[in-house]
Amino acid sequence: MAKRAKTKPAARVAELREWIHTANAAYYGGKDSGISDAEYDRWLQELTALENEHPELLTADSPTQRVGAPLEEGSSFNKVEHAVPMLSIASLFDEEEVRDFEEKIERFLGVDESRQLTWSVEPKFDGVSASLIYEKGIFVRGITRGDGKVGEEITANLRTIRNLPLRLKEGKYPIPDLLEVRGEVLISTVRFERFNKSRVERGQALLANARNATAGALRRNDPAEVARYPLEFFSYSAPRIVFGSGDSPADKDLFGGALGEPKSVPAGTAIESQSQLFGALEEWGFPVSGYQEVAHGLDECLAYHDRLEEGRDDIPFEIDGVVCKLDGFAIRGRLGRTARSMRWQYAHKFAPRSEISTLLAIEIQVGTKGRLTPRAHLVPVGVGGVIVRHATLHNEEHVQNLGLHPGDRVFLERAGDVIPQVTGVAVLAKGKAPKGWAEGLPESLKDTQGGLRSGVVAGYAQGFAMPETCPACGTSVERSGKYVICPNSLGCVPQRMGRTILFAARAGIEIESIGEKGIEQLFTEGLISSPADLFFLKKEDLLELEGWGEKSAVNLIKELNASKEIPFGKFLSSLAISGLGGTVGDLLASNFASLDELKAADSETLQHIDGLGPVTTGHIIEWFEQPQNLAMLERMFEGGVKLVHKIQSQGGALDGLRVVFTGTLENITRAEAKKMVEDAGGKVSSSISAKTDLLIQGGKPGSKAKKAQDLGVEVLDEAQFRARLAQ
């Protein structure tokens, strides 16, 4: 600070502005500027203080002017008419529509001229468009699109955008007396995620998507609040480039009718095409996305569309298509416009990945482990090729963060993978749910009297809250972190049912004769109440049930009889003991010769086994201490269950190797492949790491294939895998 006193204020102000500018440039160039946020803030503060002390040094383009004074309470933005209307772009959805569009152009121009049209192609940003006006190189006004004719003046909010130039740079291109530049305000994907995370930490609502967040930010009354949003600007057009007074018709309307030749422009700096314009915008200091290209002929436009759609996830911001504009301004002038849009440009949209549906109700499900999970019931809607009716809402906190209410219109996405997710509220119902919404509730959510089933939530006055009692058995719930648990694991029907389904699946009872639905039916009809009961089912009892005929009943009994011999490890994993899956089951089976030996083992003995720690051990000991569990085991053996103790194979083709699968195998199932590996002495892991020896790759491999390559893990396809086994 002592140093600052000695420096002349004007020099120091210039220095600070330079530093801040450099830091901004690095920040938006994706480079590390080496400057901490705290340091950046200190510079801004010092600069503000200096400018307050010496008002004569304050300029409109100072970085401190990015954050101005808040609007007065209750006031709204000024309405401003656009000098050049912001028309919408013709939206086309497939190749056929694109070819039709070009045909119309050809008819207009005559085929000879249009044989090989030159296009300027660029991404269609999924953000908020804005128009910026520069007078003699200084940013003086910024306007939203509005209805295209009249927008709102949001100059103060736009100033907060750190990569939006407040003053133009003069270089190769002279600075126009009047310049209107249009572009998109957006938030990059990475910054949006980070921003949302920090909002949750501060207890604020999750933002549905980057576009909504941007629109919301720009409409805020206090620029200081807007400055907190990581907004960015990308420029893509300049409807007014005026040298001189602007009185002459040739000065104006560079894109619509007659093309104005800029007056007094040095040779070589006339701007006559979109590609030249991009160059000029960059020279003046406007950010451009860098994804723009020149395409010769329509096929290259289509190829550009496909290329960007495929690489959509690698682009650092959200885009929903590509925009193709005829490159030359002269040819644009001849085509002109229709009432709604320009004839010389179109947007070729991508297949949407986000859809909107109505949240009908939230059902509270009770899982196998007693966890209560909220599940969204939605009006069926197609997302990426499948009809989605349900989506998990994970836990109470998640629903609250999203601020969901039954009746809301919600965003639905299938983010990267297959599983649909509710990502936010599009239109809040606020007690005014869409008409006919409540009548649209599916029958499955209603009870026999037409009321709502227990555990179905179709509305609430305050925020969403998980119930205090289990919707299935009425027991008071317990809380464990984010989750709500029904502690009545022995009595609660969905929990018993879940364990029975798990038993059937893991103990190897063929799903064909009795699937999940079948077990549910046996439960609700009261024929069984635990896995052991399966082995006491009688053909006559099954025939009483709806949908069961002689054949299916006989098949099930046969299947059950054939499934009574169960390998020890598989059997252990089928008991639904926490932390005991297939791997730990096999591990225990190889350490204990019999079930009695395992039952007799104490905590210390178990923890000595490599792979078992205090937590899993605790769960095992507890399970075998429950009399009900021991009784259930007894009943299973009464029912004829026999445990098979197999001898570990050694010296196979894959002895001691760790194997991982990815993709879909052609001729064998994963389970069969796993068995083949184990029989050959190998070990199957679920995730790939440096310790993995082999990756078996089927069709449509996922992220594992790439990781294997990075780690230098040997990759085999299905045929090579078989060959290796045969050795």
Next chain:
DNA sequence: TGTCCTCGAGTTCC
């Protein structure tokens, strides 16, 4: 105490 590896559990649709 921190980091890496692995397992188990949850998830939707046809």
Next chain:
DNA sequence: CTCGAGGACA
């Protein structure tokens, strides 16, 4: 397939 948490190891 992804995420969270248990377990091994430094």
